[in-house]
Amino acid sequence: MHLEGTILRGPDFEPVEGRVVVADGEIVRIDTTPVDSDDVILPTFVNAHTHIGDSIAKEAGEGLSLDELVAPPDGLKHRLLRSATHDEKVAAMARTLRYMESTGTGTFLEFREGGVAGVAALRDALAGDGVAFDERAIDPVVFGRDDPDVLDAADGYGASGARDADFDAVRSETREADKLFGIHAGERDADDINPAMDLDPDFLVHMVHAEPIHLDRLTDRDTPVAVCPRSNLVTNVGVPPIRDLVDRTTVALGTDNVMLDSPSMFREMEFAAKLADLPAREVLRMATVNGAEIAGLNRGVIAEGKDADLLVLDGDSDNLAGAHDLVRAIVRRAGEADVSRVVIGGEEIVPRGD
Known part of the structure; x- marks a missing residue:
């Protein structure tokens, strides 16, 4: 599995464009590369x-x-x-x-x-x-x-x-x-x-x-x-x-x-x-x-070797589009309607309403 978009990487949630590669319930690689996606990927x-x-x-x-x-x-x-x-x-x-x-x-x-x-x-x-x-x-x-x-x-x-x-x-x-x-x-x-x-x-x-x-x-x-x-x-x-x-x-x-x-x-x-x-x-x-x-858990941050518990938001939703500070927008205004995908333990969970 891989997820593409703007990745909030590491404990400081540095926004980088690319993909998160997941295997066996773990984040195995983070590729920084241009991608055609408005998704925002952060830890669950x-x-x-x-x-x-x-x-x-x-x-x-x-x-x-x-x-x-x-x-x-x-x-x-x-x-x-x-x-x-x-x-x-x-x-x-x-x-x-x-x-x-x-x-x-x-x-x-x-x-x-x-x-x-x-x-x-x-x-x-x-x-x-x-x-x-x-x-x-x-x-x-x-x-x-x-x-x-x-x-x-x-x-x-x-x-x-x-x-x-x-x-x-x-x-x-x-x-x-x-x-x-x-x-x-x-x-x-x-x-x-x-x-x-x-x-x-x-x-x-x-x-x-x-x-x-x-x-x-x-x-x-x-x-x-x-x-x-x-x-x-x-x-x-x-x-x-x-x-x-x-x-x-x-x-x-x-x-x-x-x-x-x-x-x-x-x-x-x-x-x-x-x-x-x-x-x-x-x-x-x-x-x-x-x-x-x-x-004492190995999750909560997007980094290689961490558990693949990932939340994907639609960065082009009516609520989040145009955000000048993406992290601030997520913290102060994001909500359930912005959720696109949820991955827990490397397995995709279908959000309510899909």
Whole structure:
């Protein structure tokens, strides 16, 4: 397989005209040569924080506080998850997986509620088991919770927050299993940030209320952060200090709860870019390679030897035609309608609507 057009090559997304040659799921060559194509080729997105089980309850809970919405064990989402059948959850998640693929997401880091059974429901949704959708190619990194045996089924552990439980034992277990440990911190206030950082997590999520002492600790420990600014705005907890975080550590973008926001990385990029007034290339890194680095994955950038997870946009669409700064246009205005092709693991995925 090869893709032709303007290639956003390397971690700085240098625009070069040419073709990307793919074999056995890998980028084997990038040829810089004139081509007759208006397509724009970039890495697929890595959504660094999701809760897609919430697909059963989109836009539920208007007017509720953060704790009323999502706090374990009796926040609205947890009650709705408990009341839904396995098949209902699988079918709802399958729809979200299809939407994420069609909007250019190739990988997502999922905090999966429900223990081993919750992880199994996501695996069933990916496989198309019991639902009217084909197997999905999108590739999750699954962080389980709510069950002492979940590490056997998941890729890591996703803790709700240091105030919710004592996570020392499970943190030790993730180290012994050589798996990832992520934890929410600083979403509601700053009180749980230091206890979360004391666990030496592989990454933190949110950090809305990060204070100077926490920023210094991020620098010292080089702890990555996944930020979800649209979700934080919806739950009325504030917005993360994205520029300060970017100055201190690796920062990736996530869309958080499907209950609250569409899992579109286009929307998350646009919001983050305009909120923090960051350079477009930095925001695109937050949506691609930075999330891949958090999860230890060989993707998120177009370079030889990287996984062939590629998003092709129509550079001559009514929305993108005439862009003076292509990367800025992608970050601030591109959307689902501009998607031409999605390639995950070297295999072409037909976007929704084709």
